Amino acid sequence: MHTFEELSALFSETFGKTHFPREPHTLYEPNNYFLSMGGKRLRPTLCLMANELFGEISPDAWNVATAIELFHNFTLIHDDIMDKAPLRRGQQTVHTRYNGSTAILAGDVMMIRAYEYISGIDLSLVQRILELFNHTAVAVCEGQQLDMDYEQRDRVTMEEYLEMITKKTSVLLAASLQMGGILGGGSYGNLDLLYQAGKKIGLAFQVQDDYLDAFGDPEKFGKQAGGDILANKKTFLLIKALGDVRGAQKEALDQLLAGNDPEKVSKVISIYRDCKIDDWAIELKHRFLNEALQHFDDMAVVSKRKAPLKTLAQQLVKREH
Template sequence: MHTFEELSRLFIERFNTDHFPKEPASLYEPNRYFLKLGGKRVRPVLCLMGNELFGDISQDAMHAATAIELFHNFTLIHDDIMDKAPLRRGNETVHQKFGESTALLAGDVMLVAAYEYLNRISPNHSSLIISLFNKTAREVCEGQQLDMDFEKRDNVGYDEYLNMINLKTSVLLAASLKMGTILGGALERNQNLIYEFGRKLGLAFQVQDDYLDAFGDPEKFGKQVGGDIKANKKTFLLIHAFETATPAQKEELHALLNNNSEDKVSQVLNIFKACGVDEWARALKEKYMEQAFDHLEDIAVLTKRKEPLKELALYLTQRQH
């Protein structure tokens, strides 16, 4: 069994090849530029980890992992356009550097390249893999649309937000693991258990992300805390605050969200703490982690084979940045 770091090195070594034709360079160079910005490559490595849970890593798993990473980067290029984001990983975004129209096309051909790798998977598995890939791709788009819809609304319920995060973030982690297990020959029950492990891990990851943005240590977090508060983003924390606040606190929260005063972040954090949002968020993350580990425990393989996944899950959800 390999650790996440070992599999990450193996994947990056294979992935760092040219996925695109030479011409027209004005279309394909933006994608080469974007892929060189790197990233954690968590999703494709999860595919390899799911594969290794049931046997040796196969060439088909490497093709699926490559398709997953290309798809993920396609979503990032388009998300950056929608968010009007100037930077990604400290560098200019594709639309900022090459223009919005080129960025749209570059994202499109990134997705086409993903399907080319899926088509390399052996016929006895390709139909199931492509079906799961398509379902997941559609769900990610649905999640992104819901996220944009929520920006225009004053109130979003907990269940609505949970559904959006599930679609936007969790299903791709879950599907990456499941694709690996399908290619490793796992039975359907084990495939479904690994999917649920990935889904709950994704929810725990998002709770941690929301928590760090509000309560993280700026030194460790690597950026100024309170970014979500300044942007009035709907998060697990804000939604829970509205659901538990007194009428006076709700009124104050609404007023704070409608202005951009210098002490907005600190005042919102005071309300969060008064509502016990920090403790609640930590408990919610632990709840999702426990559920994730229960699903992992139920998978019918030797316990020691699950250790790398346990370690990765803890790393992703206990990080401080």
């Protein structure tokens, strides 16, 4: 069995090859530039780890893992366009470095290349993998649209936010695990447990992300402290606070969200602490994590094979950046 770090390094080494032809270089060079930024390679590595639950990692798993990573990067290129983001991992985004039209095409061809990798796997498995891949791709698009819709609204319920995060973030983690399991010949019961575990890991991951924005160490987190607060971004913390605050605190929070107070971040965080939103977020994160770990425990797989996935889940949720 491999650890996440070992498989991530192996995948990064194989993924580093060129996925696109030379010409037209005005289309393919932007893709190579974007992929060279690197990343955690979390989703493809989850696919490989799930595949290894059931035996040796199959060649098909490497192809599907590559497709997953290409799809993920396609979504990032298009997300950057929609968000008008100038930087990604500290470097210029594709639409900033080149132009918007090229970025759209670069993302499109990256998605098509992902399908080409899937088409190269065992024909007996193509249909099952494609059905899950397509279902996931649609859900991710729906999640992105919901995220944009919610930006235009003053209030979003916790149920709505959970649906959006599940679609935008969690389903790709869940599908990555399940696709690896499918390729490994996992039973339907084990495959369902893998999917459910992936969804809960994604939710726990997002709770931690929202928490770190407000309460994390900016030097470790790598982002501006309170960036979500400054942007009035809907997060687990803000939605919970809006549902809990009363009286003077409610008036103060509403005013902070509507205005441009130079001390907005510190004041909102103070309200969060007064309402014990920080404690609530930690408890919620651990609830999702424990549910994910229980799903792994319930799988009919020997414990030592599940250990790397359980360790990774805990690391993702306890991370400080």
